[in-house]
Amino acid sequence: MFKLAVLPGDGVGPEIMAEALKVLMSLGKKYHLQFEISEALIGGCAYDETGTPLPSSTLDLCLESDAVLLGAVGGPKWDKLPVHLRPEAGALLPLRKELQVYANLRPAQVFTSLAGASTLKREVVEGLDIMVVRELTGGLYFGSKQREDLPGGGRRVVETLEYTTEEVERVVRIGFDMARRRGKQLTSVDKANVLESSRFWREIVESLANEYPDVELKHMLVDNCAMQLVRNPKQFDVLVTENMFGDILSDQAAQLTGSIGMLPSASLGGKTGLYEPIHGSAPDIAGQGKANPIATILSVSMMLRYGFGEDNAADALEKAVTRALDSGYRTADIMEDGKVQLNTSQMGDLIVENLGVSTGGS
Numbered sequence: 346m347f348k349l350a351v352l353p354g355d356g357v358g359p360e361i362m363a364e365a366l367k368v369l370m371s372l373g374k375k376y377h378l379q380f381e382i383s384e385a386l387i388g389g390c391a392y393d394e395t396g397t398p399l400p401s402s403t404l405d406l407c408l409e410s411d412a413v414l415l416g417a418v419g420g421p422k423w424d425k426l427p428v429h430l431r432p433e434a435g436a437l438l439p440l441r442k443e444l445q446v447y448a449n450l451r452p453a454q455v456f457t458s459l460a461g462a463s464t465l466k467r468e469v470v471e472g473l474d475i476m477v478v479r480e481l482t483g484g485l486y487f488g489s490k491q492r493e494d495l496p497g498g499g500r501r502v503v504e505t506l507e508y509t510t511e512e513v514e515r516v517v518r519i520g521f522d523m524a525r526r527r528g529k530q531l532t533s534v535d536k537a538n539v540l541e542s543s544r545f546w547r548e549i550v551e552s553l554a555n556e557y558p559d560v561e562l563k564h565m566l567v568d569n570c571a572m573q574l575v576r577n578p579k580q581f582d583v584l585v586t587e588n589m590f591g592d593i594l595s596d597q598a599a600q601l602t603g604s605i606g607m608l609p610s611a612s613l614g615g616k617t618g619l620y621e622p623i624h625g626s627a628p629d630i631a632g633q634g635k636a637n638p639i640a641t642i643l644s645v646s647m648m649l650r651y652g653f654g655e656d657n658a659a660d661a662l663e664k665a666v667t668r669a670l671d672s673g674y675r676t677a678d679i680m681e682d683g684k685v686q687l688n689t690s691q692m693g694d695l696i697v698e699n700l701g702v703s704t705g706g707s
């Protein structure tokens with residue numbers, strides 16, 4: 346029995362979560378997995394109901410669950426609130442911190458049948474399969490911040506970037522481990538030509554490298570990495586980097602695949618993992634059945650694989666998604682000429698149907 350905290354959140358969150366749960370239930374039957382599911386409020390809807398975007402009942406539920414499945418949070422309605430009450434800074438960042446999920450895995454994978462949907466040329470992205478490992482609970486996003494008035498007029502702002510040896514070591518190890526189970530190449534991204542924190546990061550990466558002789562290690566400066574990601578993204582297998590660089594590069598890597606609506610994520614390191622699509626709450630299309638549920642459905646697959654060690658169920662789910670796309674069905678965000686457009690729940694149904702199809706050993 347796996348205990349699951351389900352947080353649909355705002356915008357398209359509830360629609361895509363409904364499809365993810367549909368798929369999860371169906372997989373559970375097939376693979377004899379049992380889930381105890383509890384839903385809770387997070388984000389703007391939690392603020393509206395309780396006055397805080399991360400109610401303590403939600404946090405407690407998450408902390409005592411085996412995994413947290415999150416839809417999306419935020420929307421224009423809550424953008425003007427003081428920062429600690431906003432869905433992103435007031436709920437998402439503290440949830441990650443409380444769960445101690447310091448390693449954020451963001452795969453950017455191009456499905457063969459979607460290679461034409463990328464804004465980059467087909468030959469640049471076809472077959473692309475990158476895993477970005479982003480440090481998620483440290484660095485600039487969590488450092489102390491302050492503003493002050495200057496005596497002569499004007500103001501001053503300070504943001505602090507801190508990392509300890511342990512914080513860097515543990516996430517870099519996840520990078521090496523990931524590379525070991527994939528293509529055996531790790532690129533550590535930093536700005537060591539300028540930043541002291543990056544030189545610190547690089548020294549730690551170097552000190553761990555001899556424990557992973559089977560993994561080919563490269564260091565790359567973040568500006569060069571941004572360029573290489575659009576020039577020749579297939580050179581990369583696993584990228585590991587600090588929080589802010591990872592935030593930026595993972596959006597860039599996601600867009601290589603054509604639609605951010607396809608990409609899942611897993612945040613690991615604590616007792617309970619957090620699984621969520623990379624995309625946001627898309628308030629402009631909320632409630633219209635237009636959202637692509639695949640990123641959330643693939644987040645379920647990451648939960649099964651990395652959270653529960655249920656690789657067979659995860660493989661079956663990923664194959665079902667591939668088959669649904671190969672058979673010519675699309676949601677609006679990935680629609681192309683000659684394909685059949687489905688709404689959110691029809692795509693969920695189609696993936697469930699494809700779970701039942703025999704794979705013929707492929």
Ligand code: IPM
Nearest residue numbers: 433434437438486592595623
């Ligand atoms: C992400 C998002 C968040 C982040 C925001 C919403 C706080 O951009 O998950 O990448 O910066 O981590």
Ligand code: MG
Nearest residue numbers: 592593595596
């Ligand atoms: Mg981001």
